[in-house]
Amino acid sequence: MSRAHRKNEHIYHSLKKRMSRADFKDISFIHNCLPNMAFNQVSLKTEYMGRTYRSPLFINAITGGSQMAYRINSALADVARVCNMPMAVGSQMAAFEDSSCTDSFTIARKNNPGGEVWANLGTYASPEMASKAVKMLNADALQIHINVPQELVMKGGDRDFRDMSNRIKKVVNNIEVPVIAKEVGFGVAREQAEALLKAGVSAIDVGGRGGTNFIAIEGSRSGRYIPESLLEWGIPTAISLIETVETIKGRIDIFASGGMNNALDIARALSLGAKAVGLAAMPLNTLVKYGRRTLIKKIYDLENELKLIMMMTGSSSIAGLQKAPLVITGFTSEWLERRGINSDNYARRSLV
Ligand SMILES: Cc1cc2nc3c(=O)[nH]c(=O)nc-3n(C[C@H](O)[C@H](O)[C@H](O)COP(=O)(O)O)c2cc1C
Numbered sequence: 323m324s325r326a327h328r329k330n331e332h333i334y335h336s337l338k339k340r341m342s343r344a345d346f347k348d349i350s351f352i353h354n355c356l357p358n359m360a361f362n363q364v365s366l367k368t369e370y371m372g373r374t375y376r377s378p379l380f381i382n383a384i385t386g387g388s389q390m391a392y393r394i395n396s397a398l399a400d401v402a403r404v405c406n407m408p409m410a411v412g413s414q415m416a417a418f419e420d421s422s423c424t425d426s427f428t429i430a431r432k433n434n435p436g437g438e439v440w441a442n443l444g445t446y447a448s449p450e451m452a453s454k455a456v457k458m459l460n461a462d463a464l465q466i467h468i469n470v471p472q473e474l475v476m477k478g479g480d481r482d483f484r485d486m487s488n489r490i491k492k493v494v495n496n497i498e499v500p501v502i503a504k505e506v507g508f509g510v511a512r513e514q515a516e517a518l519l520k521a522g523v524s525a526i527d528v529g530g531r532g533g534t535n536f537i538a539i540e541g542s543r544s545g546r547y548i549p550e551s552l553l554e555w556g557i558p559t560a561i562s563l564i565e566t567v568e569t570i571k572g573r574i575d576i577f578a579s580g581g582m583n584n585a586l587d588i589a590r591a592l593s594l595g596a597k598a599v600g601l602a603a604m605p606l607n608t609l610v611k612y613g614r615r616t617l618i619k620k621i622y623d624l625e626n627e628l629k630l631i632m633m634m635t636g637s638s639s640i641a642g643l644q645k646a647p648l649v650i651t652g653f654t655s656e657w658l659e660r661r662g663i664n665s666d667n668y669a670r671r672s673l674v
Pocket residue numbers: 332333336382383384385411412413442465466467468504505506507529532533534579580581582600601602603604606
């Protein structure tokens with residue numbers, strides 16, 4: 323099967339599945355009845371990888387490599403330009419295998435010449451491939467995706483993952499732009515966050531369980547039965563985020579993704595320490611089913627709702643939101659305790 327065909331199948335099977343939401347229900351804000359500020363003072367500005375951004379939202383890697391991918395990336399780039407938000411393309415390996423599909427990636431830059439565009443490759447990438455991918459888009463950063471469970475379930479997927487951390491390190495040491503290591507929906511644990519930090523990446527996108535599930539997508543593609551044990555695999559986004567934030571302790575930037583399509587969950591993720599939040603299934607679904615104007619409206623609605631939530635916690639900035647008390651209960655709290663992380667610190671921190 324050609325890579326273009328596989329890319330189209332990923333889109334098709336992702337659209338067929340009900341969009342799911344990350345599990346942040348164990349994490350609660352405390353209502354602040356005396357915020358002492360005006361709504362127009364609330365700012366969504368965030369800083370990461372040495373730059374300031376209008377909003378913490380970005381369009382995560384989705385596609386490239388086919389005619390359909392060209393149309394989707396073209397529309398997503400329009401949305402990214404209008405909303406002034408970063409956008410990542412899907413894996414550019416497709417363009418290395420068949421240069422005739424290069425325009426399905428470069429359209430993301432063509433439609434958004436002054437915007438922020440991120441290149442994307444897997445951990446198999448050599449420093450030469452990484453430089454080529456960045457050059458192709460005049461990209462501002464490179465995402466390296468980490469997707470072992472997907473490869474294991476995919477018919478004909480990779481089986482050899484030796485030396486992954488070293489390969490990431492080699493790429494980091496040989497390219498000019500910041501490197502973002504991203505999981506695609508199974509999460510990053512504190513031990514691997516430490517390894518990625520050592521590899522020298524500028525940011526980790528925890529890509530946790532709760533949104534797009536590539537074991538399920540590969541199962542639908544192949545028509546084969548996938549056991550429940552595999553469908554439930556992965557670290558939930560909220561837990562992965564806390565483990566990573568607690569390990570990294572501000573040394574590099576952390577992003578949250580994996581089922582982040584609800585403003586309250588986005589606020590919770592930012593409060594837990596994420597500098598940015600990646601959206602994939604939501605923009606893909608909204609764009610294909612309702613068009614780019616609806617997607618733009620949805621992004622602005624999410625941002626407005628996020629500001630309302632910040633106001634109700636008494637936070638006028640994301641830095642403020644990161645000091646707002648958060649009560650962590652249930653399974654999440656128990657998990658953190660077993661892993662040596664004290665969730666009481668979040669409940670007792672203070673805005674002042
Ligand atoms: C159809 C589809 C294709 C994807 N292709 C890529 C890819 O090529 N490279 C990559 O890093 N992530 C890819 N992703 C993963 C997303 O970037 C994201 O990590 C994951 O979907 C979790 O976010 P979500 O729950 O918001 O969808 C893809 C996601 C979807 C839905």
